[in-house]
Amino acid sequence: MILREATREDLDILLAFEQCVVEAERPYNVTLRKEKIHYYDLESLMNSRDATLIVAEKDHEVIASGYALIKQPEKDYSTFKDYAYLGFMFVKPEHRGKGVNQLIVDELIRWSRNKGISEIRLDVYDQNESAVKAYEKAGFEPLFLTMRLK
Known part of the structure; x- marks a missing residue:
């Protein structure tokens, strides 16, 4: 298996x-619109100097993805x-x-x-126990829980 930066040739997969991610998250977020939605601007991530979009490839097949994007805090009171x-x-x-996810x-x-x-930060639905456990195994810890009133 190899990890590499994504290219335009990877865009279809x-x-x-992305649609698999959306469908996997629908049970955790009833506020997602029912029609096809897009979370990511993949081409922008591929072209940005402040981002990397990587894929895992096994036997010439793309099997996994992930990105990192450098951002600034919304508020000016962070220590970073x-x-x-x-x-x-x-x-x-x-x-x-x-x-594979750990490698990415x-x-x-x-x-x-x-x-x-x-x-380094990421978001995960708190009810997605397998994902929470995977990120905790990678060293992440919970920081903030968003709550909503129906």
Whole structure:
């Protein structure tokens, strides 16, 4: 298996991955519109100097994805100037449980550290227990819980 930066040639499979992510998250978020939606601007992530979009490839097949994007805090009271936001973590079902997501997270953290970023964040639905456990295993810890009133 190899990890590499995504290219335009990967766009079709990445768009399919994105819809898989949306469908996987629908049970955790009843406010998502029913029609096809897009979470990510994949081409922008591919072209940005402040982002990396990587894929895992096995036997010439793209099997997983993830990105890191350097962002600035919304408020000016943080102890850090920039942070890396991780997203678009997806592994094809038949390749799950084999450490692929961990490899991607490790690579995104390495990329972030090489950019001088020490604060790294991501969002995960708290009810998505398998994802929460995977991120905790990678060293992440809960920070904030968004609550809503119906």
